Structures are given as structure tokens and as C-alpha cells.
Amino acid sequence: MHEVVFLNEERVFPKRFDECDGNTSIWYLDNGASNHMTGKRESFSNLEESIQGKVKFDDGSNVEIVGKGSITFIGKTGERRALRDIYYISSLKHNIISLGQATEMGCEVNMKEDLLMLKDPRGRLLVQVTRQSNRLYKTPMEVEYPKCLQIQETDVTWTWHARLGHVNFGVMKNMVDKEMVVGMPQVKHEKDECSTCLVGKQTRKYFPPKSKYRASHTLELVHGDLCGLISPSTPANNRYTSHRTVYTVLLKAMKIPNQLWVEAVRHSTHLINRIATKALENKTPYEGLYVKKPNIEHLRIFGCVAFVKINGPHLKKMDDRSRMVINLGTEPGSKAYKHYDPVAKKIVVSRDVIFDEKKSWDWSTLSATVDEEPGSFKLPHIDVTEEGDGDEHQDPQHHEEQNNNKEEEVVDAGEQEQVAENNDAIMKKKKL
Known part of the structure; x- marks a missing residue:
């Protein structure tokens, strides 16, 4: 399913950014831009190409948006920081960081004399830029280029899928998008089947609520009971088997003997309390009890x-x-x-x-x-x-x-x- 967006960036003047001398590592910190934007496809650590649309600039030009994703930057100390929600505009020759969008994410912008300082929500310095003669703030920023974008995204997604007890990929993505947990990176919605999930929690096919064919006259279609009653106690229609399913999958994923099932039950309880549930809207059971988001950065594969x-x-x-x-x-x-x-x-x-x-x-x-x-x-x-x-x-x-x-x-x-x-x-x- 494609998402179509239309951006109005009439306070952005692309022609003013033509003084980069071919240096593609230059990023402009602009308080007139409403969104982060770049024209470098290879800089993205992950990219959602299903998000498309158009953006209109001050000169009246309309350019195509062909994706949206995250870019990982490397600080002077070697620390990695990811910047999310960056629009990929293939025809754009420059890299723009929106100060307004940064403040929405909790960052702090300080401007004093000719210096601009951007700090993260914890008060740590991210960027310090000196104002140029043309009143623009630009600085070189080192980007961590993934060796293989598809392999890196897939590896991170499957690793967290295993860490969270093989929870549904849609649930994982929803937890990140709605910021229900702390310490979990962006993940993709994988379509491939997980063999461990099939072994541990494969369900029967649901019967359709309505038949595709209806008889038009008497005795045209006759139903016969040849097997007796069918027991309803299957994972397909038993809503209370989720806990058992989680610790069963934990044991089977790494071929752990059943003798350690007690530890699997204990760890599955730890996971379930930190995973989104239908009983709470956009909350985990942990947040419902302690009124704070759980940090799951410590999780490792059981x-x-x-x-x-x-x-x-x-x-x-x-x-x-x-x-x-x-x-x-x-x-x-x-x-x-x-x-x-x-x-x-x-x-x-x-x-x-x-x-x-x-x-x-x-x-x-x-x-x-x-x-x-x-x-x-x-x-x-x-x-x-x-x-x-x-x-x-x-x-x-x-x-x-x-x-x-x-x-x-x-x-x-x-x-x-x-x-x-x-x-x-x-x-x-x-x-x-």
C-alpha cells in the first residue's frame, strides 16, 4: 500500500544551497524547512519507498518524493546517531535538516552570536555550526553507509523478532512507530515465513464466515457429518494460549530441552509484559502498571x-x-x-x-x-x-x-x- 504526501516548502530556497563545491557530505541546518530532505539514496540505513508524493519549493518547482527513511551519522567520538523521517528526493542536490522537525523530536536549538548548537533531548551536543557569510548554517557530517541495505534491515528485524519471543512483525513495527518502548530500532514488516513460528504456533485455517456458493434449490447441496464433533481447543480459536505459545517457541527456536521450560515461562512473562496488547490502546502492560515506557534495549535471544x-x-x-x-x-x-x-x-x-x-x-x-x-x-x-x-x-x-x-x-x-x-x-x- 502506497502513501502519498504533498509538502509545501515555500520557505526553502534550493538555489541558495549551490555553494557546496561538489561536497556531498555537507548538510544545511535550516529553520525555514519543515522536513528533513536529501537526494542521496545511498545514505539511507533504511528506506520506505512506498511513501511517494511531491514537494513544492519557493521557486515554484515541484519535485518527486520517492521515499522516506533513516540515516545514521557518526559523531567525532565514534558514536552512532540515527535521524529518522528524512524524505528522499532524487532530484535534490543538497542535504537539509529541518530545525523545526528536530525540535518536534525533543531536540533543543540554541543560537548565540554566530553559533548554532543542536542538542538531543538529554542535553548532549549533537552539532555545533558557525554561521556562514550568506547567513546559512552548513556543516560536514559523516554518514555510516550500510554495506548492504537489504541485508542490514533484514538482519536487525529478524534479530528483534527472536529477542521478543517471535512476536508478530506488525506488532513490532507498531511498537516502534508509536514509541511504545525504548531502545528498539526501526524494523521492517517481513513477508517471509519464520520456520520457528510455524513449528511452535502454526494454527489451523479459519473457516470462511460465508460460503462462496449458495444452493439455489432443495437438496442441491447436502452436508454430512462423517467424523463427529470437532474439538474447538486449538490455537486457532483459543485466545488464552498466547503465553504457552511464547515459551514453546522460545524452547524450539534454539532447540532448548523441555527440562528448562520453567526458565522459558519466566522469560516469556518478562517479554509479554513489554509487548503491545489489544487490551491496552498504544500501551504495553508494563506502561499500564508503572506509567512509563519499558526499555527493552537489554533483551537478547533466549x-x-x-x-x-x-x-x-x-x-x-x-x-x-x-x-x-x-x-x-x-x-x-x-x-x-x-x-x-x-x-x-x-x-x-x-x-x-x-x-x-x-x-x-x-x-x-x-x-x-x-x-x-x-x-x-x-x-x-x-x-x-x-x-x-x-x-x-x-x-x-x-x-x-x-x-x-x-x-x-x-x-x-x-x-x-x-x-x-x-x-x-x-x-x-x-x-x-
């Missing part, structure tokens, strides 16, 4: 491989500084992440972690650790290790040895009692 820093007091020079674990989401009540170490059978809580969201754990290497009883792990001891707790490589067999020693002591005591009873019986026989 079940992906992570590398946790080893914080031990007796590490040698050649010892590993990191170990591979499985991400189980965030730890409630802290800013740390919760992980599971399948080798040591430990729950690890740590902030010092690096994620590999495209990799899952190879469970085939741990076939010997699975208990004989189906659907259960053989976990003789589960240790919860937090950041800074001594040696995190404590051998779990140490606890088994202690338990075995206790059992041996009990057996020895039982044997001694049995021997004492036998001696008493022998002494009684001798007296008789």
Missing part, C-alpha cells in the same frame, strides 16, 4: 550461546578467562543476566557477558548427562554462582564425595550396631 567472564581469585596465566553458557534472560531484581552451564550443571548470574545470538548449544555432546527417565536431567547438584563469588570452577563432584562419605559413615555405624547386637546374643547364650 537460549543463545553466551560467554561469561570467569572471576576467580586463583586463576593462572594460562587458565581460561571465559566459559560458554546458555542465555536464560535477565535475573529478576538485578541488572545481570541469568545463564545455565550445561557442562558444570550450574546456574550462573553475571553482568560480564558477551552474546553470540546466532549460535545455539550443541546438546548432542551432552548425551551422557541425560537421565534414564525421559524428560529429566540428572542434576545431582545445581550451584548458583554470582559475579565475584570466589572460584566459579568449583567441582560439583566435591559435593557428591561429601554425600558419599556421609553414607559410608552411616553404613559403618550400622555395622557397628549389628556387631554389638550379635556379641550380646552370644554372651546371653553362654550364660544360659
Whole structure:
């Protein structure tokens, strides 16, 4: 579906911007322009080409609008900042930033003597420009050019689709467009099917509310019941299966064993409270309860491989500084992440972690650790290790040895009692 827009930029004078000497990195900060505009297609980090229309300038010219999107700029410190809602006008030879549109996004514009300073909503300096002799404010700005626009957009969209528990793409886009959450980038509405979604939550086809064909006379169309009643308890018509669907998909996406379903339920609850719902208009359950928008920048794909820093007091020079674990989401009540170490059978809580969201754990290497009883792990001891707790490589067999020693002591005591009873019986026989 195409969106058609018509812009009236009668306070913009394109001929005044002809002094850039062919330098396409020059951007003009204009308080007369109502919208951000550029003629460089390659600068966009994402572009919606379905948005089209025309814009009218002061000289009476009408030029075509062929898209709208975002451009990522690189600051002097290397920090990336994205500028949204920039119109792509292919015939425009210059780059224009509308100061009016910037203030609508919460930015602050300060003009003193010959300086213009543009600050973000947090008060951090974005651009400082000196006024030119022709009373224009222009400055070179470095743009981060994507290596492949389509690949970058797709990768970001699918990554957040997995982080949010494989939520619908339309819901994701709506959350960003209506600013229902903080920390989530722009995403596309993907049309490709997600194999994990099909495995975890594929539904039956709905029956049409109205038949395409109606019989015109008696007995022309006869219906017969050959299978009996059809059970309605399917995901297609059960509105209460959404929670179960989310944690089921979380387990199947990274091939996590069902034994960790409790962690999947906990993390799915964390996600559902931060995802848009039909019960609240343009709000998440989190905002409905706490009256503030949730920040979901911390989210990582459930079940992906992570590398946790080893914080031990007796590490040698050649010892590993990191170990591979499985991400189980965030730890409630802290800013740390919760992980599971399948080798040591430990729950690890740590902030010092690096994620590999495209990799899952190879469970085939741990076939010997699975208990004989189906659907259960053989976990003789589960240790919860937090950041800074001594040696995190404590051998779990140490606890088994202690338990075995206790059992041996009990057996020895039982044997001694049995021997004492036998001696008493022998002494009684001798007296008789």
C-alpha cells in the first residue's frame, strides 16, 4: 500500500544551497524547512519507498518524493546517531535538516552570536555550526553507509523478532512507530515465513464466515457429518494460549530441552509484559502498571550461546578467562543476566557477558548427562554462582564425595550396631 504526501516548502530556497563545491557530505541546518530532505539514496540505513508524493519549493518547482527513511551519522567520538523521517528526493542536490522537525523530536536549538548548537533531548551536543557569510548554517557530517541495505534491515528485524519471543512483525513495527518502548530500532514488516513460528504456533485455517456458493434449490447441496464433533481447543480459536505459545517457541527456536521450560515461562512473562496488547490502546502492560515506557534495549535471544567472564581469585596465566553458557534472560531484581552451564550443571548470574545470538548449544555432546527417565536431567547438584563469588570452577563432584562419605559413615555405624547386637546374643547364650 502506497502513501502519498504533498509538502509545501515555500520557505526553502534550493538555489541558495549551490555553494557546496561538489561536497556531498555537507548538510544545511535550516529553520525555514519543515522536513528533513536529501537526494542521496545511498545514505539511507533504511528506506520506505512506498511513501511517494511531491514537494513544492519557493521557486515554484515541484519535485518527486520517492521515499522516506533513516540515516545514521557518526559523531567525532565514534558514536552512532540515527535521524529518522528524512524524505528522499532524487532530484535534490543538497542535504537539509529541518530545525523545526528536530525540535518536534525533543531536540533543543540554541543560537548565540554566530553559533548554532543542536542538542538531543538529554542535553548532549549533537552539532555545533558557525554561521556562514550568506547567513546559512552548513556543516560536514559523516554518514555510516550500510554495506548492504537489504541485508542490514533484514538482519536487525529478524534479530528483534527472536529477542521478543517471535512476536508478530506488525506488532513490532507498531511498537516502534508509536514509541511504545525504548531502545528498539526501526524494523521492517517481513513477508517471509519464520520456520520457528510455524513449528511452535502454526494454527489451523479459519473457516470462511460465508460460503462462496449458495444452493439455489432443495437438496442441491447436502452436508454430512462423517467424523463427529470437532474439538474447538486449538490455537486457532483459543485466545488464552498466547503465553504457552511464547515459551514453546522460545524452547524450539534454539532447540532448548523441555527440562528448562520453567526458565522459558519466566522469560516469556518478562517479554509479554513489554509487548503491545489489544487490551491496552498504544500501551504495553508494563506502561499500564508503572506509567512509563519499558526499555527493552537489554533483551537478547533466549537460549543463545553466551560467554561469561570467569572471576576467580586463583586463576593462572594460562587458565581460561571465559566459559560458554546458555542465555536464560535477565535475573529478576538485578541488572545481570541469568545463564545455565550445561557442562558444570550450574546456574550462573553475571553482568560480564558477551552474546553470540546466532549460535545455539550443541546438546548432542551432552548425551551422557541425560537421565534414564525421559524428560529429566540428572542434576545431582545445581550451584548458583554470582559475579565475584570466589572460584566459579568449583567441582560439583566435591559435593557428591561429601554425600558419599556421609553414607559410608552411616553404613559403618550400622555395622557397628549389628556387631554389638550379635556379641550380646552370644554372651546371653553362654550364660544360659
